[in-house]
Amino acid sequence: MKIVHRICLSDLINISMLVVIGLFAMHSFDELLAKFRFTAIADGLNAAFLEMRIAEKNYLLYGDKAALNSISTRIAETIPTLEGERGQIEQVTGGSDYNRLVQLLADYRSDVLALMGGHGNEQQVRESGHALRTFSENLTRMERDKVAGIIEHSKAVLRHSFWAVLFFAFLFTQWNARSIRRSLRQVEQLTRSIAKGDFSPITEKPSADELGAVVQAISTMSEELNRREEEIVRSKRLASIGVLVAGVAHELNNPLNNISMIAQTFLELHDKLGSEQQLEFMTQVNEETERLRVTISNLLDFSKPKDKEVEPHDLNEVMQKCLGLVQNLLTIGNIKTKLALADDLPELCLDEHQIQQVLVNMLINAIQAMPPGGILSVGTRVLPAQHAAEIEISDTGKGIPPELINHIFDPFFTTKDEGGTGLGLWVSYGIIKNHGGEIHVKSTVNQGTTFTVTLPTNLEKCSYAA
Numbered sequence: 117m118k119i120v121h122r123i124c125l126s127d128l129i130n131i132s133m134l135v136v137i138g139l140f141a142m143h144s145f146d147e148l149l150a151k152f153r154f155t156a157i158a159d160g161l162n163a164a165f166l167e168m169r170i171a172e173k174n175y176l177l178y179g180d181k182a183a184l185n186s187i188s189t190r191i192a193e194t195i196p197t198l199e200g201e202r203g204q205i206e207q208v209t210g211g212s213d214y215n216r217l218v219q220l221l222a223d224y225r226s227d228v229l230a231l232m233g234g235h236g237n238e239q240q241v242r243e244s245g246h247a248l249r250t251f252s253e254n255l256t257r258m259e260r261d262k263v264a265g266i267i268e269h270s271k272a273v274l275r276h277s278f279w280a281v282l283f284f285a286f287l288f289t290q291w292n293a294r295s296i297r298r299s300l301r302q303v304e305q306l307t308r309s310i311a312k313g314d315f316s317p318i319t320e321k322p323s324a325d326e327l328g329a330v331v332q333a334i335s336t337m338s339e340e341l342n343r344r345e346e347e348i349v350r351s352k353r354l355a356s357i358g359v360l361v362a363g364v365a366h367e368l369n370n371p372l373n374n375i376s377m378i379a380q381t382f383l384e385l386h387d388k389l390g391s392e393q394q395l396e397f398m399t400q401v402n403e404e405t406e407r408l409r410v411t412i413s414n415l416l417d418f419s420k421p422k423d424k425e426v427e428p429h430d431l432n433e434v435m436q437k438c439l440g441l442v443q444n445l446l447t448i449g450n451i452k453t454k455l456a457l458a459d460d461l462p463e464l465c466l467d468e469h470q471i472q473q474v475l476v477n478m479l480i481n482a483i484q485a486m487p488p489g490g491i492l493s494v495g496t497r498v499l500p501a502q503h504a505a506e507i508e509i510s511d512t513g514k515g516i517p518p519e520l521i522n523h524i525f526d527p528f529f530t531t532k533d534e535g536g537t538g539l540g541l542w543v544s545y546g547i548i549k550n551h552g553g554e555i556h557v558k559s560t561v562n563q564g565t566t567f568t569v570t571l572p573t574n575l576e577k578c579s580y581a582a
Contacts, residue, residue, distance in 0.1 A: 126288035130281060137277045144270040151263045154208040157201050158256040164194045165249045168224070172245050176238055184232045191225045213255060220248040375404045428463040429471075431496055431505055431571070438475040439494065442483060450489035458497045462573050464505055466551055471571075474544040478509045478567050481540065485513025485565060503573050504553070510566040516559040524557060 168187045175183035198205070198218060206214045224244040230236030382389070382397045389397070435457065439446075446453060482492055490512040497506050516524060525545040548555045552572045559565040 133281050150208050151259050162252050165252055169245050187228050224248045426467050429468050431464050432457045442479045445483050449483050452491050454493045456495035464571050470547045474547050477540045482511035485511050504570045507569040512564040515561040
């Protein structure tokens with residue numbers, strides 16, 4: 117369910133509850149208003165009935181016949197009041213109580229008139245007056261009690277309704293917030309992963325709301341970035357292969373020329389050669405062929421695509437392979453090599469093919485930075501305190517200006533005048549970060565540049581797929 121739908125549902129339920137509470141309150145207030153009106157009428161009737169009883173006592177105690185006339189007059193005045201307020205009284209007390217009140221008043225009037233005619237009974241007047249007064253007071257008291265009950269009931273209902281509305285509002289808020297927090301955590305996880313160069317899609321299914329759509333969009337973007345990064349890595353590898361092939365071509369010419377000369381000599385002198393001399397010629401051909409095979413094998417091993425595979429490797433051996441790939445470039449460029457490889461270097465958990473690509477790219481950059489010749493220094497060492505190993509590649513080239521040094525790992529940034537894509541160091545940075553390592557650079561103009569790569573020595577990372 118989408119967030120907007122959940123919010124609408126929450127609002128609908130809360131509004132419905134408020135409407136029900138409002139209707140109940142209006143009904144209670146209407147009932148209270150009717151009963152208050154009745155009590156006002158009842159108070160007036162009780163006052164009239166009280167005056168009648170007082171006049172009745174004056175007659176019974178003092179023989180005041182004018183008191184009977186007063187009772188008769190008050191009864192005559194009360195009857196129209198009862199008839200005029202019949203609807204209001206019946207609404208509150210019901211038709212039976214109204215009829216009972218009217219009947220008691222009629223009985224009292226009859227007894228009073230009979231007494232005024234000289235054939236009545238004083239005891240009968242006293243009893244009928246008492247019955248009328250008692251019924252009226254009880255009826256009024258009962259309705260007042262009902263008013264108090266309605267007020268208490270209304271207070272209880274409103275109190276419980278308030279807590280119910282508050283509870284449901286909190287419940288729906290938590291429901292919405294939990295879903296939103298879950299989606300936001302997925303967004304945060306994706307963005308953090310992308311920032312670290314990990315473009316793996318999320319495994320948890322996104323929610324079916326608007327934020328879930330955002331998560332899905334970011335996940336799709338991450339997959340597309342991963343695909344494009346792989347394309348960039350491949351393109352950069354092809355560029356490196358082009359540079360290597362240009363150098364290896366010279367490396368291949370020498371053994372091919374040797375093989376050609378040996379073959380020509382062998383053909384010319386075949387009839388004059390003894391078995392030992394023939395064997396010596398073939399041995400030389402085999403040695404030159406093996407030299408070609410090793411060179412081509414290293415080049416093919418570097419160039420062919422491989423699945424990502426993290427395994428324990430000897431970093432010194434990886435470095436030696438990389439130096440072998442660029443050896444002819446070093447020879448052609450008149451560059452001397454200084455090696456300082458640590459003997460106690462432990463095995464590192466890494467993807468050999470990816471690390472090889474990083475190192476070859478740095479070696480080529482160093483070679484290209486020293487066109488007149490120079491010194492390439494390559495070293496490895498252990499950093500026990502950091503549980504890491506360090507690779508250092510230094511050249512004596514033209515260096516990088518200070519204003520550009522902070523941008524060399526940016527995509528499409530290059531210090532080369534032409535032919536540079538600006539992707540090599542950016543790709544290398546991502547590979548080293550994916551291995552949990554660090555890559556740094558120091559440079560001085562016209563003195564040289566030093567790249568330092570730090571990789572963790574924790575072999576437990578071999579369970580991690582780069």
